[in-house]
């Protein structure tokens with residue numbers, strides 16, 4: 001899968017596509033996988049890199065959402081729990097079970113949360129991940145040796161799923177391509193075109209690598225641009241009323257010593273009435289998140305000072321070792337594309353259900369939902385889009401469609417386990433050139449072969465594509481990622497045949513971007 005090949009596929013395509021999808025996040029790529037695997041002709045255009053938006057910035061949970069249970073949204077929880085099970089079945093190399101403990105500091109908490117979590121387990125039916133159970137104080141400490149002990153009474157343990165969001169997304173891009181879809185990154189849609197009846201029948205886009213204009217026609221155009229979907233709707237109808245209430249969520253990453261072991265902490269009620277997680281992730285500790293209403297979504301959102309302070313102070317209540325700003329290895333934020341309801345300003349209470357909206361011009365927008373439910377969202381979207389376009393009905397096949405990289409025993413590949421069935425090919429690169437097996441940084445497990453692999457097979461075009469989304473260096477340790485940039489750029493330049501000016505720019509651009517992930521001491 002290379003970008004030049006994809007450009008060629010797009011240029012040689014005759015006639016109209018069945019679907020053009022705008023947006024290369026979980027929603028858009030999910031729709032591409034679904035539509036292509038049914039046999040429809042699909043073009044997907046992403047303005048930046050695949051996963052550059054919210055889909056690389058999640059809490060990395062494949063979950064039903066304990067919080068939605070509390071809100072009484074049983075149907076969303078059941079749908080998500082089922083999708084959680086299907087995702088583990090279809091991408092076992094990237095989705096795994098994780099034990100969570102809700103620590104209790106008041107006598108009533110363990111029985112109260114215990115009942116709720118039994119219901120959560122029951123709702124998952126045959127897609128269950130493990131039994132929930134009440135823990136004594138001693139058992140809680142065995143699971144969470146670094147939990148705050150003062151006032152600790154015990155806890156409740158339950159199971160949910162965890163994944164690597166942008167790696168799954170890249171594997172979904174490959175899956176869609178293998179099913180016949182054409183997917184282009186760095187192709188920004190700038191306008192929509194109409195037929196004589198005024199119906200949207202295509203897009204105009206700019207190839208951001210060479211500035212050329214791309215034009216393509218389709219029976220239906222699908223807007224899957226997440227928090228940006230209103231601006232694309234306004235290409236069709238400048239007066240369209242916004243449907244998104246964007247909300248930012250921040251995360252902080254610390255080293256493993258803050259949460260040793262393999263168990264996550266779930267705090268069901270923070271002082272702002274949300275849940276917060278501390279999760280072991282790729283040998284680090286990930287803590288989040290927040291829910292801050294914002295006005296204008298940015299492609300590169302930055303955590304607010306108040307979000308950083310809130311996460312640090314909440315984590316300090318539960319972790320024995322108090323985390324400080326100096327301990328933060330990476331700070332990142334993402335934007336939730338929440339669908340508006342009324343004029344309420346509390347985005348935490350807005351529904352996480354997905355919405356499909358068809359404008360009068362025929363533009364179909366799909367937004368909201370969760371990473372976990374992307375497959376079900378895609379099935380719903382393709383069903384409706386096919387009806388809208390009068391296409392032949394074709395059944396959805398994604399329930400049992402393995403995602404590229406599917407491997408039941410990927411743990412055997414150790415540091416390369418996230419690549420699943422691709423891991424042996426990466427090992428071969430190292431066999432041919434032992435230097436490619438060396439670590440790119442002493443604090444992170446990544447090696448040069450992964451850079452070559454991503455540039456050669458996964459459409460990585462920039463240092464950021466590699467360091468942020470093909471490997472997760474930027475999200476785990478921003479300073480280490482900055483140190484790695486020159487070596488990564490050197491390897492990319494060798495693979496993609498780039499010159500010295502390109503190399504210098506790549507390092508400069510990456511350093512500027514990564515500085516937004518470094519948490520500076522408060523002024």
Ligand SMILES: Cc1cc2nc3c(=O)[nH]c(=O)nc-3n(C[C@H](O)[C@H](O)[C@H](O)COP(=O)(O)OP(=O)(O)OC[C@H]3O[C@@H](n4cnc5c(N)ncnc54)[C@H](O)[C@@H]3O)c2cc1C
Pocket residue numbers: 022023024025026027028045046047048049050051052053054055056057058059060061062063187188189190224225226227228232247248249250289290299333334335336337367368369370371372373
């Ligand atoms: C803080 C936070 C934590 C979360 N945690 C979880 C979790 O643990 N589990 C879970 O299931 N869900 C979670 N979610 C929800 C989940 O991440 C989102 O629902 C999902 O990623 C949204 O995907 P998307 O494709 O709709 O949007 P995005 O990933 O934002 O993709 C939209 C894409 O459209 C592109 N685009 C925009 N305009 C154009 C244009 N003109 N031309 C071409 N492309 C364009 C953008 O560049 C972007 O890549 C979380 C969300 C947030 C914010």
